[in-house]
C-alpha cells in the first residue's frame with residue numbers, strides 16, 4: 253500500500269490535546285486483532301449516554317467519505333495504543349493534520365498508513381476555520397495545498413518513513429536486513 | 444566532549460548510526476510485554492514465520508485486562524470472554540516462544556512497571572521498551588525507557604532493535620528540599636502544570652537536583668512514570684547509592700554486582716553538559732497538587748482556587764473557576780496504578796487511615812501494584828487497617844487506572860485517584876477524575892471531600 257498523494261475534503265475536530273483515550277476508549281482494547289476498530293473510533297463522542305448515535309460530525313456520510321482529519325494542537329497525546337491509528341485507518345482516514353502531534357502516536361501512525369502531518373500555525377488555523385475544505389497532500393513534494401486563497405504549506409517528514417510510505421515497504425524488513433550488524437553488536441557487548 | 448546520562452546510554456546501544464536518510468538502529472536490552480499491546484505483534488511474527496530473537500531479554504506479565512477480584516470458588520470474573528481470551532493469548536504466545544512470564548501462578552506478577560524493578564530486571568544504563576507509554580517509569584534507575592506501539596513490539600521481538608532518531612534532551616532541575624507533606628506525586632504534577640502536556644514532546648527529560656537526590660526509588664518511579672504526561676517519551680534520573688541499594692539481591696541483579704554498580708555510577712551526566720532545553724523549579728515552592736481538568740497539565744495546588752481557562756474541561760468536570768478545589772465532594776477513592784501502588788504508598792495511606800473510618804458515601808478501592816506489594820502490605824498487617832476503615836483491598840492489576848477489566852466508575856461520579864491520567868472517560872464513560880497523591884487520597888477518603896492532608900493532620904491532633 254504505497255502513498256503518493258491524498259486528495260479529500262477534511263473533517264475538523266478542533267479540540268486541543270485530543271488523547272488516545274478519546275480516539276479509542278480503553279474498554280475496546282481487549283481485542284486481539286487490529287481489524288474492525290473504526291466503529292469504535294471516538295466512540296464516547298459519537299454516542300449519547302444511552303448508547304444511541306448522536307449528531308457528531310463523524311456520524312455523517314460526509315465524514316465517512318473523508319480521508320483527512322484536521323485536529324487541534326497536540327493530537328494523539330496519552331497512551332501508546334496502536335489501536336488509535338488502526339481505528340482511524342479502519343474508519344477511512346489516511347492523514348491527520350495538526351500544528352503539533354504527540355510522539356508515540358506520530359510514530360505509530362507512520363507505520364499504519366495514516367500520515368501524521370504537522371503544519372504551521374497559520375495554515376492550521378485556516379484549516380480549522382474551513383471544515384470540509386478540499387485539500388491535497390502531496391507526499392512526493394511534502395506539500396499540503398489548500399483550496400482558494402489558502403495557499404500551499406510545506407511539511408516535514410522523516411525521509412526514511414517517507415521512503416517506506418512511498419515505496420509501500422515496512423521497517424521490519426529493513427531491520428531484518430541488519431541481522432549481521434545486530435549479531436556483531438551482541439557479540440561485542442555481551443563478552 | 445561532555446555527555447549527559449541520556450547521551451551515554453544512547454551511545455552504548457547504537458547498532459547502526461543515524462544519518463540524514465536513516466534513523467539509528469538501537470539495541471534493546473529489556474523488552475517488557477503485556478496482554479493488551481502484544482497479540483497483534485505475535486501475529487505479525489507468525490505471518491512472516493519469524494522467531495523471537497532473544498526470549499531471555501523479554502519479560503511478560505498480565506495486568507490490564509485481569510480481574511482484581513476472585514469468585515468464591517477461586518475463578519476469576521473476567522469482564523468479557525474477549526478479555527479472558529486476551530490474557531490466555533499472552534500466556535500461550537509467551538509459552539510458545541519460551542519467554543519468562545509472570546502469570547496467575549507467579550508471586551512476581553504485577554503491573555508491568557511495578558514488576559520490572561521489583562525483579563531487578565530494570566537496571567541502570569539499559570534500554571527498555573514496552574508497548575505502554577508509562578515505560579518511562581524505569582528511567583528512575585537511569586535506564587533509557589520508553590513506550591512503543593505494537594508494530595515496534597514486533598520489531599523488538601524479531602530483531603531486538605528499533606529504528607529511532609535521537610530525541611532532544613531537556614533538563615528538569617528541582618533545587619532544594621520539599622516542604623513537609625509534599626510528595627513525589629506533587630512534584631511531577633507541579634512540573635507538568637508548569638511545562639504543559641506538550642512541553643516535553645520530542646524530548647527525553649533528565650530530572651536533576653537535590654529534590655530527586657533525596658528521593659527513594661519508589662518516589663523516583665512516581666516522577667519518571669508521568670514524564671509521558673508532559674509529552675516526553677522518557678525521563679531519567681542518574682543512578683546513585685539509593686539505586687544500588689535498591690537493586691542489591693534482587694532476582695535479576697547481575698552476578699558480578701559490585702563491578703556492575705561501579706559502572707552504573709559512571710553513567711551520571713558530566714558537569715556542564717548541555718541540554719536542548721532547561722527548566723528549573725524550587726522544591727520549597729511546591730505544594731500538594733491535584734488536577735482539576737481533563738489532562739494532567741491542568742493541575743493546581745490543593746489550597747488554591749480553580750483557574751479559568753479550557754471551559755470545556757471545567758464543564759466536563761462540573762467545577763467552577765474561582766472556587767476552591769478543597770471541599771469538593773468525591774464519590775470514589777482509587778489508590779493504585781503504576782504511579783502510586785507500591786508498598787511505600789500504602790504505608791503512607793495506612794498511617795492516615797489507622798483508627799479512622801472512610802466517609803460513608805465514599806467507595807474506596809485499593810489495588811496493590813503487584814503480588815509482592817500485596818504480600819508485603821499484608822505481612823505488615825496494613826490491609827487490616829484498610830478493611831477496618833471501610834476500603835476494598837483487591838488483587839494486583841491496573842484496575843481503575845484504565846478501567847478495561849470491569850473495574851469502572853459510574854457516569855458523572857467524581858473519583859479521586861492516585862493514577863496518572865484524568866482524560867475524559869479514562870475511568871469509565873462520563874466519569875470525572877481528580878489526580879492526587881496517596882496522602883491526599885487517604886485524607887480525602889476520610890472526609891469525603893477533597894482534603895489537604897496537611898490541614899487534616901493538624902486539625903486532627905489531640
Ligand code: SF4
Pocket residue numbers: 506507554555556575577780781782840841844845862863
Ligand atoms: S497502571 Fe495504568 S498507566 Fe500503569 S500500566 Fe496499567 S493502565 Fe497503564
